[in-house]
Structures are given as structure tokens and as C-alpha cells.
Amino acid sequence: MAYRATEATRRNAELKRRAFLRAARSLVAAHGFGGATVQAIAAESGASVGSVYSYFDGRxxxxxxxxxxxxxxxxxxxxxxxxxxxxxxxxxxxxxxxxxxxxxxxxxxxxxxxxxxxxxxxxxxxxxxxxxxxxxxxxxxxxxxxxxxxxxxxxxxxxxxxxxxxxxxxxxxxxxxxxxxxxxxxxxxxxxxxxxxxxxxxxxxxxxx
Amino acid sequence: MAYRATEATRRNAELKRRAFLRAARSLVAAHGFGGATVQAIAAESGASVGSVYSYFDGRxxxxxxxxxxxxxxxxxxxxxxxxxxxxxxxxxxxxxxxxxxxxxxxxxxxxxxxxxxxxxxxxxxxxxxxxxxxxxxxxxxxxxxxxxxxxxxxxxxxxxxxxxxxxxxxxxxxxxxxxxxxxxxxxxxxxxxxxxxxxxxxxxxxxxx
DNA sequence: CCAAGTTCTGAATCCAGTTTCACTTCTTCC
DNA sequence: GGAAGAAGTGAAACTGGATTCAGAACTTGG
The missing domain is CATH 1.10.357.10 (Tetracycline Repressor, domain 2)
Structure with missing residues (x-):
């Protein structure tokens, strides 16, 4: 038992989740839902494609x-x-x-x-x-x-x-x-x-x- | 020079073209454009998938x-x-x-x-x-x-x-x-x-x- | 610093279709 | 019948993106 989710961890996760949402929203506002590919969302929020999937069930x-x-x-x-x-x-x-x-x-x-x-x-x-x-x-x-x-x-x-x-x-x-x-x-x-x-x-x- | 498109040939081609259109139309009427896959259209008109492409540029x-x-x-x-x-x-x-x-x-x-x-x-x-x-x-x-x-x-x-x-x-x-x-x-x-x-x-x- | 657990990464894989194409079958004309 | 070309076939290749996952990189508590 050497690692346990802490307050900071949870806050961080929440921030990251929001970052994805914000990035996606801005992509939609600029190019529509069609322009909001998982790739683009990940790039826009400076994270990797795979990481999106630990915050959302899918696109x-x-x-x-x-x-x-x-x-x-x-x-x-x-x-x-x-x-x-x-x-x-x-x-x-x-x-x-x-x-x-x-x-x-x-x-x-x-x-x-x-x-x-x-x-x-x-x-x-x-x-x-x-x-x-x-x-x-x-x-x-x-x-x-x-x-x-x-x-x-x-x-x-x-x-x-x-x-x-x-x-x-x-x-x-x-x-x-x-x-x-x-x-x-x-x-x-x-x-x-x-x-x-x-x-x-x-x-x-x-x-x- | 042993084969040349004849009247019957041309009529036949026209009929086949129309058959594809009719098949597609009926699929659309039943299941929408989404249901009109090339496969389905070909099947519906009793022809092969490839054949569709000799009558149309594509789906x-x-x-x-x-x-x-x-x-x-x-x-x-x-x-x-x-x-x-x-x-x-x-x-x-x-x-x-x-x-x-x-x-x-x-x-x-x-x-x-x-x-x-x-x-x-x-x-x-x-x-x-x-x-x-x-x-x-x-x-x-x-x-x-x-x-x-x-x-x-x-x-x-x-x-x-x-x-x-x-x-x-x-x-x-x-x-x-x-x-x-x-x-x-x-x-x-x-x-x-x-x-x-x-x-x-x-x-x-x-x-x- | 270490061990245990979590999160991140991105190339590899999957997916549901469309599109291609080497091959077969059919038509026409001699 | 046979040669030349047209039309038809369907399995295989392709497409463009979503999704996965084995390993790398972090975090935490000791």
C-alpha cells in the first residue's frame, strides 16, 4: 500500500477532464463536431490519444x-x-x-x-x-x-x-x-x-x- | 472488330442502371440512406457489388x-x-x-x-x-x-x-x-x-x- | 530510494464500410 | 466455332478514423 489517490490527484484528474472538454468545445466552436476528432482533442489539450479514454468512455x-x-x-x-x-x-x-x-x-x-x-x-x-x-x-x-x-x-x-x-x-x-x-x-x-x-x-x- | 455495342445492349445497360436506382430508392424508402449500402443495393438488384461501379462513379x-x-x-x-x-x-x-x-x-x-x-x-x-x-x-x-x-x-x-x-x-x-x-x-x-x-x-x- | 499503484503514451489494431481488379462469363460478328 | 471486346463477379485491398494495450513515466507512503 504505497500509493493512494490524494486530494491533489483527484483535483488534477478533474482539471484534466475539464481540459479535454474545453478543448473539444473549442474545436466544435471552430470546426463543428466533425472537426473534433480524438486526435485533435488530445493534441489541443496537450495529452495523448489514449489518455482521453481514461476520462471518457469514448468519443x-x-x-x-x-x-x-x-x-x-x-x-x-x-x-x-x-x-x-x-x-x-x-x-x-x-x-x-x-x-x-x-x-x-x-x-x-x-x-x-x-x-x-x-x-x-x-x-x-x-x-x-x-x-x-x-x-x-x-x-x-x-x-x-x-x-x-x-x-x-x-x-x-x-x-x-x-x-x-x-x-x-x-x-x-x-x-x-x-x-x-x-x-x-x-x-x-x-x-x-x-x-x-x-x-x-x-x-x-x-x-x- | 467482333463486338460492338448494339441497340439491345444499350437498352439492357439502361435497364440495369435503372434497376440499381430503383433498388437504392426502395432501400432508402425502407431504411434511409444509411441503409442503402453498396452491398445491399447490389443484393437487392441481384447483381454484384463491383457491377455497381460500372454504372456509377461510386456510392x-x-x-x-x-x-x-x-x-x-x-x-x-x-x-x-x-x-x-x-x-x-x-x-x-x-x-x-x-x-x-x-x-x-x-x-x-x-x-x-x-x-x-x-x-x-x-x-x-x-x-x-x-x-x-x-x-x-x-x-x-x-x-x-x-x-x-x-x-x-x-x-x-x-x-x-x-x-x-x-x-x-x-x-x-x-x-x-x-x-x-x-x-x-x-x-x-x-x-x-x-x-x-x-x-x-x-x-x-x-x-x- | 523503493515498491506498489496509477496515469500516460502512441503505435498497432480494429472496424464497417467503399472501392478495386484479375478473372470469368457473356455478346457480337465473321 | 472462335476471336475480340464488354460486362459481371466477389474476394481482397483500402480508408479514415476510433479504440486498445503493453510498456514507460509518474505519485505516493514508507
Missing amino acids: EDLLAEVFRSAAGHELGVVRDAAAGAGEGAVARLDALVRTFAGRALQGRQMAWSLLFEPVTPAVEAERLVYRSSYTGLLAEIVGDGVAEGVFAAQDVALAASAVLGAISEALIGGLRPGDRPAASAEADAAIVEGIRLFCFRALGTEETL | EDLLAEVFRSAAGHELGVVRDAAAGAGEGAVARLDALVRTFAGRALQGRQMAWSLLFEPVTPAVEAERLVYRSSYTGLLAEIVGDGVAEGVFAAQDVALAASAVLGAISEALIGGLRPGDRPAASAEADAAIVEGIRLFCFRALGTEETL
């Missing part, structure tokens, strides 16, 4: 965690923005759309990866989870709006999906990486505004805030 | 052609339905949505493959082409509607994308293969109706046809 596992963390962060920001916008459904939807779309147009590559990039099944499963978190959030807002009478009566779940799809697809032109070298802030603002108006009309509200 | 080439043909057919049907619905933008949009969504809910697996299945770059490129055909078609209708005054004034291109996204995403719940064993005709009709109403509201029309 899928690691990337799923990266997805969860990145998507979870976005979801949190969007949720907070909506919650912080007050009581009214209109204000909450407004905040949600602005935040979601605005942020996507900032980190374009990451947004594309989270929303559209073809990924392996394990990661796709994570995506599904977040997708339904968003539709859940939207459904809540739409439902409240219908109850308040500011939105038209409608199938709430379907409307939530459709709104999410509309936002995503309208964004995609502006997202698809490698499309344009850079889109101006004004162009981005116009896209967000267009999406906003579309969504409000779709839900059947008069006041546009 | 990508073959699958791209399958995509083109399937998506082109759908697009044609949808376009015809819209054109056949008369002059008004409302009627044309109505026909487009009904046709697009209705048909997707019939061949679910194929629709999912054409719309969402992760595919190789060459096939994805085809998808992009058809996506923009649809948004083009939609943009035309929306533009006309705005001119007619039956739709609200808006960014036509953005609205077209958003409508396509709304339809697709609203469908996806009903499409994702393996989700449900079978959805009833009534449920399908309700989905189509919901999408229809959503789109009309989104474009800002009063009369819903």
Missing part, C-alpha cells in the same frame, strides 16, 4: 457531454431572458426570439453545430432533448398567451414546434458556416427583426411590442 | 441521383398542386402546404430521409438545391400575396424560409421514423390543418380559405 460520450454543456448554457440564457422579461406572453416571446436568434448569429459555427450539423446518434439524442426543452418553453409561453387572449386560439404544441422551426430555418441562411465571410451587424439585426415579426404574426397577436 | 454518385430523383418528383408534385390551385396566393399556398405535408405524412421514412437524415456531403448538396427550390416557390407565392394585398407586407425571402422551417419542424414529430408504429389518418389530418392555419396566420392573411 461519443465526450462529445455528448460537450453538446449537453453548450446547449444547456444556451438554453439557460434564453430561459432566463424570457423569464426576466416580465409576465406577459408577448414580452417573453419577444425576449426569447431576440436572445435565441441574436446569440445564434454571434457564434455562428457553434449555433450551426448545435442546431443542424449531422452528428452521431448519441449526440443526436442530446439534441432531441434540448429541442424539446425549447418547444416546451415555447409551448408554455404560447399557452399563456392564448389564455391571456393576446395570441389566437391554436394547437399549442404544434405552434411551439413550428415557431422553433421557423426561427431555425430563417436563421440557417445566415448560419451555414463558410457561406459568407461576415454578415454585418445591421443585416443580423434585420434578420432578427424579420423573425420576430413572423413569429408574432404566426401566433396571431396584434400588438407587436 | 455518393448513385445516392445523389436517387435523392435528386425522389426530391425532384416531390417538388414537381407540390409545384403542380400549387400551380393547379388557381391564381390567388392564398389558394396556391393552401395547396402547397396540404400537398407537401400530406405527402410527407404518407411516405414517412422517405420524407425523413429527404428532409432530415444526416447524409454525406454530396447528397447534402442536393438537399440544399431542393430546399432552395421550395423556398423559391414559397417566395413567389408570398410575393404575389403581398402584391395582391392578401398577405402582410414583409421580407419575402425570410418569410419563405420561415414557412418551410415551420412546416418541416411541425412535421418532424410525426415523421421521425421508429417513433410511433402508425399514426391515424385523423391525427395526420389534424397536423396538416394545424400547419396550414399557422402558415396563414404567419403570413398575415384574414381569409383562411
Whole structure:
């Protein structure tokens, strides 16, 4: 009995684990999930390929965690923005759309990866989870709006999906990486505004805030 | 000089080529592009693996052609339905949505493959082409509607994308293969109706046809 | 410093497919 | 029938990455 895991050891392991996650995340943000090969992740964090496997069950596992963390962060920001916008459904939807779309147009590559990039099944499963978190959030807002009478009566779940799809697809032109070298802030603002108006009309509200 | 390609020969070659395409298409319709391995295609058409390569440059080439043909057919049907619905933008949009969504809910697996299945770059490129055909078609209708005054004034291109996204995403719940064993005709009709109403509201029309 | 245990390393291996190609079979024409 | 060329075959080679694992390099407590 001459070696036993110590505090420092454990902390170190935790740091290394995080380093892998950080490296992978930065690779995804730069080149998408496809660019996050085990080789690249190891190189980026200055460790060996094999070492990745003592911290994660495999590439899928690691990337799923990266997805969860990145998507979870976005979801949190969007949720907070909506919650912080007050009581009214209109204000909450407004905040949600602005935040979601605005942020996507900032980190374009990451947004594309989270929303559209073809990924392996394990990661796709994570995506599904977040997708339904968003539709859940939207459904809540739409439902409240219908109850308040500011939105038209409608199938709430379907409307939530459709709104999410509309936002995503309208964004995609502006997202698809490698499309344009850079889109101006004004162009981005116009896209967000267009999406906003579309969504409000779709839900059947008069006041546009 | 003892052998030269004859009429029968050429016809035969053409038939075989089509047999490969048909086999691949049926595999895609049943199991998606992922299920259309070269092995499976060869087996399905009762030929050898190698033989595929004397008719196509490779798997990508073959699958791209399958995509083109399937998506082109759908697009044609949808376009015809819209054109056949008369002059008004409302009627044309109505026909487009009904046709697009209705048909997707019939061949679910194929629709999912054409719309969402992760595919190789060459096939994805085809998808992009058809996506923009649809948004083009939609943009035309929306533009006309705005001119007619039956739709609200808006960014036509953005609205077209958003409508396509709304339809697709609203469908996806009903499409994702393996989700449900079978959805009833009534449920399908309700989905189509919901999408229809959503789109009309989104474009800002009063009369819903 | 040593022994015992842990972590790290990266070349070798595996894997699930696609692609090739030497060989066989079939067609055509004389 | 036989020569010349086309088409078909399928086992073997290839591909590009993930995954493994035997040994090297560390850590710890004595």
C-alpha cells in the first residue's frame, strides 16, 4: 500500500477532464463536431490519444457531454431572458426570439453545430432533448398567451414546434458556416427583426411590442 | 472488330442502371440512406457489388441521383398542386402546404430521409438545391400575396424560409421514423390543418380559405 | 530510494464500410 | 466455332478514423 489517490490527484484528474472538454468545445466552436476528432482533442489539450479514454468512455460520450454543456448554457440564457422579461406572453416571446436568434448569429459555427450539423446518434439524442426543452418553453409561453387572449386560439404544441422551426430555418441562411465571410451587424439585426415579426404574426397577436 | 455495342445492349445497360436506382430508392424508402449500402443495393438488384461501379462513379454518385430523383418528383408534385390551385396566393399556398405535408405524412421514412437524415456531403448538396427550390416557390407565392394585398407586407425571402422551417419542424414529430408504429389518418389530418392555419396566420392573411 | 499503484503514451489494431481488379462469363460478328 | 471486346463477379485491398494495450513515466507512503 504505497500509493493512494490524494486530494491533489483527484483535483488534477478533474482539471484534466475539464481540459479535454474545453478543448473539444473549442474545436466544435471552430470546426463543428466533425472537426473534433480524438486526435485533435488530445493534441489541443496537450495529452495523448489514449489518455482521453481514461476520462471518457469514448468519443461519443465526450462529445455528448460537450453538446449537453453548450446547449444547456444556451438554453439557460434564453430561459432566463424570457423569464426576466416580465409576465406577459408577448414580452417573453419577444425576449426569447431576440436572445435565441441574436446569440445564434454571434457564434455562428457553434449555433450551426448545435442546431443542424449531422452528428452521431448519441449526440443526436442530446439534441432531441434540448429541442424539446425549447418547444416546451415555447409551448408554455404560447399557452399563456392564448389564455391571456393576446395570441389566437391554436394547437399549442404544434405552434411551439413550428415557431422553433421557423426561427431555425430563417436563421440557417445566415448560419451555414463558410457561406459568407461576415454578415454585418445591421443585416443580423434585420434578420432578427424579420423573425420576430413572423413569429408574432404566426401566433396571431396584434400588438407587436 | 467482333463486338460492338448494339441497340439491345444499350437498352439492357439502361435497364440495369435503372434497376440499381430503383433498388437504392426502395432501400432508402425502407431504411434511409444509411441503409442503402453498396452491398445491399447490389443484393437487392441481384447483381454484384463491383457491377455497381460500372454504372456509377461510386456510392455518393448513385445516392445523389436517387435523392435528386425522389426530391425532384416531390417538388414537381407540390409545384403542380400549387400551380393547379388557381391564381390567388392564398389558394396556391393552401395547396402547397396540404400537398407537401400530406405527402410527407404518407411516405414517412422517405420524407425523413429527404428532409432530415444526416447524409454525406454530396447528397447534402442536393438537399440544399431542393430546399432552395421550395423556398423559391414559397417566395413567389408570398410575393404575389403581398402584391395582391392578401398577405402582410414583409421580407419575402425570410418569410419563405420561415414557412418551410415551420412546416418541416411541425412535421418532424410525426415523421421521425421508429417513433410511433402508425399514426391515424385523423391525427395526420389534424397536423396538416394545424400547419396550414399557422402558415396563414404567419403570413398575415384574414381569409383562411 | 523503493515498491506498489496509477496515469500516460502512441503505435498497432480494429472496424464497417467503399472501392478495386484479375478473372470469368457473356455478346457480337465473321 | 472462335476471336475480340464488354460486362459481371466477389474476394481482397483500402480508408479514415476510433479504440486498445503493453510498456514507460509518474505519485505516493514508507
